[in-house]
Amino acid sequence: ADPDPLQDFCVADLNATVSLNGFPCKPVAEVTSDDFFFDGLSKEGNTDNPFGFAVAQGNVLSFPGLNTLGISMNRVDLAPRGINAPHSHPRATESIVVIKGKVLVGFVSTSNVYFYKVLTVGQMFVIPRGLIHFQYNVGHSKAILLTAFNSQLPGAVIVSRTLFASNPPIPNQILTKTFRVDDDVINSIKSKFA
Ligand code: GLV
Ligand code: MN
Structure with missing residues (x-):
């Protein structure tokens, strides 16, 4: 792309x-083999999260x-x-x-x-x-x-974070109308991403 x-x-x-x-x-003269090397995928990530x-x-x-x-x-x-x-x-x-x-x-x-x-x-x-x-x-x-x-x-557009944890937040009236739920549901979800 x-x-x-x-x-x-x-x-x-x-x-x-x-x-x-x-x-x-x-500058090309400063480029070395190390510029084409990346070690960042070799280690196990920490999955100790929700x-x-x-x-x-x-x-x-x-x-x-x-x-x-x-x-x-x-x-x-x-x-x-x-x-x-x-x-x-x-x-x-x-x-x-x-x-x-x-x-x-x-x-x-x-x-x-x-x-x-x-x-x-x-x-x-x-x-x-x-x-x-x-x-x-x-x-x-x-x-x-x-x-x-x-x-x-x-x-990466992460759907949950985009809708419930943007900065500044999307107003509740948008989200209650979108998902056809009450404020408490939106507030509960927002609180988990705060
Ligand atoms: C997986 O979906 C990733 O974006 O790496
Ligand atoms: Mn992906």
Whole structure:
């Protein structure tokens, strides 16, 4: 989804003061093998939270060597019954491979059709760009997924956080009307994301 590069590489200078669609390049003479290496997906994430979920992101912000290359990857760790809650990526299609465990992955199309599969180790599923999707560990042990994106910075819109924990908050009258519930329901959900 990202634009094509105009040179072999353009390791991001994340501290540059100019801003553009991506990042300016650090000087070629200063680029080393380390710029093309990223160790951030090697460690197990801490899933000790209400979602039983952890994500490590290998995007241009954590791995500047990806700048202009149009790809990135995440590692997702899920405890048993852990969830990567419904979210979408505005700038990328996502492919998912299960590395460990048994995971239900699903997305909903713009026609409101739910597509899903239970994946075991080595199996792959694809989430079309922009569609809301989730992953849920249906196995009895920890699960690990690797996800790959055709963007250096796919972005993530997390539905629950977007609607119930924006800054400043979306007014309750919008949310009560949208979900056809009373204020107490909205307040209860908002309090859990505060
Ligand atoms: C999984 O859905 C991810 O965005 O890494
Ligand atoms: Mn995703």
